[in-house]
Amino acid sequence: DQQVKQNSPSLSVQEGRISILNCDYTNSMFDYFLWYKKYPAEGPTFLISISSIKDKNEDGRFTVFLNKSAKHLSLHIVPSQPGDSAVYFCAAHAQGGSEKLVFGKGTKLTVNP
Amino acid sequence: AAGVIQSPRHLIKEKRETATLKCYPIPRHDTVYWYQQGPGQDPQFLISFYEKMQSDKGSIPDRFSAQQFSDYHSELNMSSLELGDSALYFCASSLSFRTGPEGEQFFGPGTRLTVL
DSSP states (O other): OOSEEOOOSEEEEETTSOEEEEEEEOOTTEEEEEEEEEOTTSOOEEEEEEETTOSEEEETTEEEEEETTTTEEEEEESSOOGGGOEEEEEEEEESSSOOOEEEOOOEEEEEEO | OOOOEEEOSEEEEOTTOOEEEEEEOOTTOOEEEEEEEOTTOOOEEEEEEETTEEEEEOSOOTTEEEEEOTTSOEEEEEOSOOGGGOEEEEEEEEOOTTTOSOOOOEEOOOEEEEEO
8 A cells, every 4th residue: 555656657857847746645644745866876865845734845946835635745846957867756754653754656857958 | 964874885695694784873863764675666664763762663574673772873684584685775864853843864875785
């Protein structure tokens, strides 16, 4: 049972355009959401997070939007750069003591020059 | 800035052998997590420690054990290795949600374990 779902295994965009990566979740107990970027042979790198009390968090070129009623979040990267090409994982944390992250299966983003 | 350190980076073992993976968290981080990522899979939580005590346990086989030491480094011990144990093993550390709101987990580079 995949509690965090990233339904697009891959996404390709042109340099300078917007990249939108989507994530859906099923567990209503999740209260903290994170996006990680991963290059091959490296560990996931934290990008940006959002608490369930917010609907938007912005950090430079990266913005995460959270729609709690739809159990949906998205990561916007604008403008996209070739160096953004990587696998992006959506992750969530549930309230109630456990701090383990539950990951989606990732979306491979390719930004073409 | 100091990051999470994992050793070794690569490990090759035979079936039924044992392996020990080490993790050194970011200084002042009080919580350590272990994740396993199989080929083409998402990272799966194994076990975590807060202030040297086990705080949560995921889908970790009984053949695996882990501990966190007084200097906060952690070791994942894996015995009777099986072919299916071949994976990337990530360690992450954080300041626990119990100690502050910034609970982001920071990952090490991983140990790639290959069981032949």
